[in-house]
Amino acid sequence: MLSRKELFKDTLKKAAHAWKRTVELHLTEEEANLLRLYIDQPGYVDLHWVMFVPAIKGQGTEEQQKKWLTMAYKFQIIGTYAQTELGHGSNVQGLETTATFDPSTDEFIMHSPTLTSSKWWPGGLGKTSTHAVVYARLITEGKDYGIHGFIMQLRSLDDHSPLPGITIGDIGGKFGSGAYNSMDNGVMRLDHVRIPRDQMLMRLAQVTREGKYVHSDVPKQLLYGTMVYVRQTIVADASRALSRAVCIAVRYGAIRKQFGSKAGGPETQVLNYKTQQSRLFPFLASAYAFRFVGQWLKWLYTDVTQKLESKDFSTLPEAHACTAGLKSVTTSATADAIEECQKLCGGHGYLNSSGLPELFAVNLPACTYEGDNVVLLLQVARFLMKTVSQVASGKQPVGTTAYMGNIQHLMQCKSVVNTVEDWLNPAAIKEVFEARALRMAVNCAQNISKAPSQEEGFEAAVAHVQLIIVTKFIEKLQEDILGHGVKEQLQKLCGIYALHLIHKHLGDFLSTGCVTARQGSLANERLGKLYAQVRPNAVALVDAFDYTDHYLGSALGRYDGDVYSALYKEAWKDPLNETVVPDGYQEHLRPLLKQQLKLSRL
Numbered sequence: 001m002l003s004r005k006e007l008f009k010d011t012l013k014k015a016a017h018a019w020k021r022t023v024e025l026h027l028t029e030e031e032a033n034l035l036r037l038y039i040d041q042p043g044y045v046d047l048h049w050v051m052f053v054p055a056i057k058g059q060g061t062e063e064q065q066k067k068w069l070t071m072a073y074k075f076q077i078i079g080t081y082a083q084t085e086l087g088h089g090s091n092v093q094g095l096e097t098t099a100t101f102d103p104s105t106d107e108f109i110m111h112s113p114t115l116t117s118s119k120w121w122p123g124g125l126g127k128t129s130t131h132a133v134v135y136a137r138l139i140t141e142g143k144d145y146g147i148h149g150f151i152m153q154l155r156s157l158d159d160h161s162p163l164p165g166i167t168i169g170d171i172g173g174k175f176g177s178g179a180y181n182s183m184d185n186g187v188m189r190l191d192h193v194r195i196p197r198d199q200m201l202m203r204l205a206q207v208t209r210e211g212k213y214v215h216s217d218v219p220k221q222l223l224y225g226t227m228v229y230v231r232q233t234i235v236a237d238a239s240r241a242l243s244r245a246v247c248i249a250v251r252y253g254a255i256r257k258q259f260g261s262k263a264g265g266p267e268t269q270v271l272n273y274k275t276q277q278s279r280l281f282p283f284l285a286s287a288y289a290f291r292f293v294g295q296w297l298k299w300l301y302t303d304v305t306q307k308l309e310s311k312d313f314s315t316l317p318e319a320h321a322c323t324a325g326l327k328s329v330t331t332s333a334t335a336d337a338i339e340e341c342q343k344l345c346g347g348h349g350y351l352n353s354s355g356l357p358e359l360f361a362v363n364l365p366a367c368t369y370e371g372d373n374v375v376l377l378l379q380v381a382r383f384l385m386k387t388v389s390q391v392a393s394g395k396q397p398v399g400t401t402a403y404m405g406n407i408q409h410l411m412q413c414k415s416v417v418n419t420v421e422d423w424l425n426p427a428a429i430k431e432v433f434e435a436r437a438l439r440m441a442v443n444c445a446q447n448i449s450k451a452p453s454q455e456e457g458f459e460a461a462v463a464h465v466q467l468i469i470v471t472k473f474i475e476k477l478q479e480d481i482l483g484h485g486v487k488e489q490l491q492k493l494c495g496i497y498a499l500h501l502i503h504k505h506l507g508d509f510l511s512t513g514c515v516t517a518r519q520g521s522l523a524n525e526r527l528g529k530l531y532a533q534v535r536p537n538a539v540a541l542v543d544a545f546d547y548t549d550h551y552l553g554s555a556l557g558r559y560d561g562d563v564y565s566a567l568y569k570e571a572w573k574d575p576l577n578e579t580v581v582p583d584g585y586q587e588h589l590r591p592l593l594k595q596q597l598k599l600s601r602l
Ligand SMILES: CCCCCCCC/C=C\CCC/C=C/C(=O)SCCNC(=O)CCNC(=O)[C@H](O)C(C)(C)COP(=O)(O)OP(=O)(O)OC[C@H]1O[C@@H](n2cnc3c(N)ncnc32)[C@H](O)[C@@H]1OP(=O)(O)O
Pocket: 040, 041, 042, 046, 050, 081, 083, 084, 089, 090, 091, 092, 093, 123, 221, 222, 224, 225, 227, 228, 230, 237, 316, 317, 320, 362, 368, 369, 370, 371, 372, 375, 379, 382, 383, 386
């Protein structure tokens, strides 16, 4: 119910209070991150911690890190990540902002040469940030060396006014009433703003005092390292958002009753309808699947970071493909699922008090930020095409593409599934996913060799990423899992996750000859049985996410199931209900009604 201005101020207040508590309680970095997470309102601090600090860590020299991170860690400065421009987002190489070295003063001149080069979107830029890592084309000795990162001070540390040559503001209201409107995504134009040479982030490349451009021995792709880091964290965000929506829809489905009353008895819980189960349980399974793959991705990221520190860059392409692909598939699936959960809750799901509209609005942009999901999947496709060509020339693939080394078998194998029960076998499931992914990648590589196109391979990329998710779920179940019967429930969810994908993408599985139509229909039959088996534990499986009512923020998803009184109470809180007769009655309603009355008496 807050206006944009009130909402923004509320975010400032919460962030300041959270920081105060962080200091008072000596919270660790991890604990402080959790506190921020549970505040659950996008704000400038997200950009400061998730992008500004990591950008300096990844691209700054030790000296630069010491100087800037010391201030950033104490919040003496507030930073953002200013990459996207009004005319350029996905294509980072197309950015127009310039950083021209002036050897006479040992400074860079930061400039926005056109309207389209205005920085546009960075979170916290609009009203809050005092500093930013700004991405700009480095020009020295008359030559354009492409995009590099620069630390810039934007606002005075005394009175917060923009520094000379900097025009800065908020880009305006966004989708939904709350959601990202708490964030001051900003616009910024630079008019020949001078910064010292040592504010270029110099781990990847340096400009000497004389203006010479010098490469480091690290790959230039490390410039994109911050995005790899954030994409990895977004997978965990997607899993969390999806599990919240599913928790609301499952709990409400157990309370809501419609039709099916026998002999005057109670109506049927909507969660007992097979159609409700077949729409909802794949999301429940996906929430668990995304959580497990998110945990694995965090491990992969830590591993690649350690390797980078010892100058081993070999796993960087895989880390890029996995983070890009998983960010894309999990956020798209999550946005679609939250929208569907609204429908699964019927009319009440459309009320703000269900919590679902806000959840949708806040998670929808994850399909776009940190890389548009289509653009990112095309990056995965590019990686797959390279791997296929390496396999063809005899190189053994590793990591998540290791299965491609089994090309002889996977290109011609037939699924062993003969009965409904055979679809319980994880090895049988994995084999059809591997065969589908490989065959689609090889088909795509053949198409490209006939007619090269940047846009081929989108579906092959989706198939590969889904294989990763299925594989990581299966691997998780090979670990020890505590709790009586928990593993069995997770096995059922794993089956649902994999088989619902076979159902959804049956065209791919059939056209690549990985399964027959009969096997496809056996998969559907198995799926129906799994839904019925999961039903008795569905509520427990969402309770296991352990969300408080406060965090869930939903009248429908309450733990105690007292849905109707909660909806009723929430309705009365609406400002429209502050008066019995609404504002506007005297000016607009009364004259209208009186006029109609007069006319009818004529
Ligand atoms: C309710 C509370 C919620 C709280 C939530 C808190 C979390 C907050 C999280 C986020 C908040 C939102 C903040 C949002 C921030 C942003 O959006 S920042 C801007 C993000 N922008 C993008 O992602 C742009 C996407 N574009 C690109 O990444 C690149 O332009 C590209 C598409 C990858 C293309 O790059 P390029 O032009 O260089 O071209 P290529 O020829 O394709 O690539 C060259 C080679 O480099 C390899 N590559 C590309 N990227 C990477 C990488 N990241 N790492 C490693 N390697 C990379 C590519 O594969 C090529 O390799 P090859 O030549 O061997 O094939």
